[in-house]
Amino acid sequence: MADFICDRTFKAQDFTKTRLKRAEYENCRFEGCDFSDGFLDNQHFMECTFLECNLSNANVVNTIFKEVRFEHCKMMGLKFETCNALFIDFGFLDCTLNYSSFYGLTLKGLRMVDSKLIGADFTDCNLTQSQFVRCNLENALFQNTNLSQADVSTSTNMNIDPERNVLSNCTFSMENLPGLLAKYKIKVVS
Known part of the structure; x- marks a missing residue:
């Protein structure tokens, strides 16, 4: 069973070499974090916000993005079709x-x-x-x-x-x- 992490803010963290802990994240904020070419597979993000993050070419296989907002993020080359499509719900503001x-x-x-x-x-x-x-x-x-x-x-x-x-x-x-x-x-x- 994955850990449950709620109401936390992650600032300016580099997840390119050390992956984000596998968990269910609810109402969390990721600000200025680098996930590029990293692994976000099998994660659960619910009601989360990614602000000024780099997620380019990240692995998002089986990841749940439910009520997630991406703002001012770099997200080049993501294969969203590999996400968990059952719960997919997100929006984008000023993203690449x-x-x-x-x-x-x-x-x-x-x-x-x-x-x-x-x-x-x-x-x-x-x-x-x-x-x-x-x-x-x-x-x-x-x-x-x-x-x-x-x-x-x-x-x-x-x-x-x-x-x-x-x-x-x-x-x-x-x-x-x-x-x-x-x-x-x-x-x-x-």
Whole structure:
């Protein structure tokens, strides 16, 4: 049985060589910690906040992220599809998620704000009612993705094929139009 750790703050700790103790973390804060290329597999994070942490390329196999917030974090190359998908519930504010993968996840109501998602993979995701607020979606992959009732109207650099994704009641701006028509090689001018 894993330990239970509640209401603790971890500041500026380096978990790249010594792994975070395997436990269930509830209502904990991780501030300025380095988990890059480290092991966060089989951990349980509930109602936790990661602030200004580096989680790039961390192993998150079977990890539970339930009601977790990531703020101002570097999270490049994470394979979120290896997490425990049953309890997955998180949000991102001003995070760098370049080349991270959310392949096949159900992330209804996901909220990403002011984040970089360059080359991120959302193939086969259910992103119903999600919000991408002022995000950079350059080269992000949307294939067989359900974006019903999602809002991407303030995001930039997207390329989403309307024939290969579900877009019913998805909100776009006029500035998003070239990214929806890119495959047709149509030029949109204002």
